[in-house]
Amino acid sequence: MAAPIRFRAWQREALSKFDARVHSDFLAVATPGAGKTTFALAAVRRALVAGQARFCVVVVPTQHLKMQWAIAAEGFDIHIDPDWSATDGPLPSDVHGIAVTYHQVAANPEALRRRVGRSFIVLDEIHHAADARSWGDGVRHAFGPAPVRLCLSGTPFRSDQSAIPFVRYVGEEAQADYEYGYGEALRDRKVVRPVYFPRIGGRMEWTAPDGASYSAGFDDALGRNLASQRLRTALDPGGEWLAAVLSKAHRQVEHLRLGDPRAAGMVIALDQEHAKSIARLFRDHLGVDVTVATSDDPEASRKITAFSEGNDPWIVAVRMVSEGVDIPRLAVGVYATNTMTDLFFRQAVGRLVRMNPGAAQQRAYMFIPDDARLRAFAAGIGEQRRHSLRKPEREDDALYRDEDPEEEREADAEGADQLSLFAAISAIPLDVEGKPLDTSPVTSDGESNEDTDEEEIPGLVGDSDSEAGLGDDFRLMPGFGESVPTPVPMPEPVPASTAGASPRSRRRRLREQNSACVRSLVHRTRLGHAEVNAELNRRAGIVRITQATAEQLQKRIELAEKWLRRP
Numbered sequence: 001m002a003a004p005i006r007f008r009a010w011q012r013e014a015l016s017k018f019d020a021r022v023h024s025d026f027l028a029v030a031t032p033g034a035g036k037t038t039f040a041l042a043a044v045r046r047a048l049v050a051g052q053a054r055f056c057v058v059v060v061p062t063q064h065l066k067m068q069w070a071i072a073a074e075g076f077d078i079h080i081d082p083d084w085s086a087t088d089g090p091l092p093s094d095v096h097g098i099a100v101t102y103h104q105v106a107a108n109p110e111a112l113r114r115r116v117g118r119s120f121i122v123l124d125e126i127h128h129a130a131d132a133r134s135w136g137d138g139v140r141h142a143f144g145p146a147p148v149r150l151c152l153s154g155t156p157f158r159s160d161q162s163a164i165p166f167v168r169y170v171g172e173e174a175q176a177d178y179e180y181g182y183g184e185a186l187r188d189r190k191v192v193r194p195v196y197f198p199r200i201g202g203r204m205e206w207t208a209p210d211g212a213s214y215s216a217g218f219d220d221a222l223g224r225n226l227a228s229q230r231l232r233t234a235l236d237p238g239g240e241w242l243a244a245v246l247s248k249a250h251r252q253v254e255h256l257r258l259g260d261p262r263a264a265g266m267v268i269a270l271d272q273e274h275a276k277s278i279a280r281l282f283r284d285h286l287g288v289d290v291t292v293a294t295s296d297d298p299e300a301s302r303k304i305t306a307f308s309e310g311n312d313p314w315i316v317a318v319r320m321v322s323e324g325v326d327i328p329r330l331a332v333g334v335y336a337t338n339t340m341t342d343l344f345f346r347q348a349v350g351r352l353v354r355m356n357p358g359a360a361q362q363r364a365y366m367f368i369p370d371d372a373r374l375r376a377f378a379a380g381i382g383e384q385r386r387h388s389l390r391k392p393e394r395e396d397d398a399l400y401r402d403e404d405p406e407e408e409r410e411a412d413a414e415g416a417d418q419l420s421l422f423a424a425i426s427a428i429p430l431d432v433e434g435k436p437l438d439t440s441p442v443t444s445d446g447e448s449n450e451d452t453d454e455e456e457i458p459g460l461v462g463d464s465d466s467e468a469g470l471g472d473d474f475r476l477m478p479g480f481g482e483s484v485p486t487p488v489p490m491p492e493p494v495p496a497s498t499a500g501a502s503p504r505s506r507r508r509r510l511r512e513q514n515s516a517c518v519r520s521l522v523h524r525t526r527l528g529h530a531e532v533n534a535e536l537n538r539r540a541g542i543v544r545i546t547q548a549t550a551e552q553l554q555k556r557i558e559l560a561e562k563w564l565r566r567p
Helices: 007-017 036-049 063-074 104-108 108-114 126-130 133-143 182-188 224-234 241-258 273-284 301-307 340-349 374-380 397-398 405-414 503-525 529-540 548-563
Strands: 025-030 055-060 097-102 119-125 148-153 177-179 195-200 203-206 211-218 262-268 290-291 313-319 330-335 364-369 423-428
Touching: 007 025, 007 036, 007 177, 007 301, 025 036, 036 055, 036 063, 036 119, 036 148, 055 063, 055 104, 055 203, 063 097, 063 301, 097 104, 097 108, 104 108, 104 133, 108 133, 119 133, 119 405, 126 133, 195 262, 195 374, 195 423, 203 224, 224 423, 241 273, 241 330, 241 364, 241 423, 273 290, 273 313, 290 301, 301 313, 330 340, 340 374, 364 374, 503 529, 503 548, 529 548
Parallel strands: 025 148, 025 177, 055 097, 055 119, 119 148, 195 364, 262 313, 262 330, 290 313, 330 364
Antiparallel strands: 203 211, 203 423
């Protein structure tokens, strides 16, 4: 390998159990940030070197994760192609495997089934295979013939009754072959960071879908529908609550950047428009330009990669960074979405738990609305959940007062037409003592500081702290937030030389050069693209460019350049 890799104790133990498996399938459940990718790639490399497999397929939930796996594989001298598609045909002989999404598998499982006879299959975040019936059926059909399937998950719990392919069940409960939880990782030290949860209280006023007016704080007991409306009001970008929370979180990022100039924050927004509104709040009131990554943006993956490698202080996203994305410099989060599932909350918190080698203080902070549901999720973040096929019993029902049957009937009767009457009126950040913000913490081990001797979250910037240069009033008045940003050293420019380029990068560059040569030849010869490509393939001795090795791609470029030099 390019450099020696030191394995953590849990990874060595998991590899030993994987080698001793008696089934074709192996499920490893490990907390986000623990190093599941490293464990899986070590298992793949050992199988390839030993001749137990001649090819590997990595299946992931998102497009961005394909590239992330390909980059990580380079550290093991494994060349994974993240750009493969079912129309490409057989792979070049100098490629060790491909990375595809669950959606790609479902779209054409037969194309993969024909290629996995002696393949090592890695199914990352395997619970996604149960997101849709077509996904589960596609995964089962495509990889049924494979001799080995390594399933990975950081958040295996699902709130439905969909069975996950290639996962072994005893009765109605999924059985992991190896588990490594967040609590264990914290005890092992230097694996994951502790995450703290500043809770932000407030009082909201809104008009309900039926036209009635309401005013309530987060501590007021409400039914499920009204509690959801209260949260939507708090998250309204036109109110004071969200602006105050962003200001508080930005103060924390600036404080952390005094010790780690690349420390950054992440906001998880409601939807694409909400994300753009949050970006405007940062720009107009805090003078901060942020990265916005939404699923409708074709540049989203590139933006996430640039943010991960850069120095910008904030990224705002909807679901693009909720799972699997590795950005160790993220240390602050704002949960500004009404997605209220334990699974999604754990995925969001998982973006903050990764150790950052460049930080002196390994702590992270997720700012959350003081909603009873989120309070419960935060308190239970250290608990280990198993996937169960039993129908959930609405465990959080006790968090609400009894629903008004009349209210439920009216909501069902009005349906979507009623939604047009909903309107947020005001959202003011308050606590029970009338202070601008309530930061009563819930720590990552599930203990509330109200029940311990600890008065404050360690390292949390207080309202009166002057280090970040912000005042005590968090309401966004004109001129608020005009602070001088912490200077960040710019990285040295990277030479454009290809001498140390990875096989994946070199192949992509060779393909781009081939495309440029074809365009020049089309312009020069007046032939069509298909005719030029066919002639170059014939001369280079290949069937299709997608099946060409790097050496054949280089030869094709040389032939094209020779053709261009003809008089």
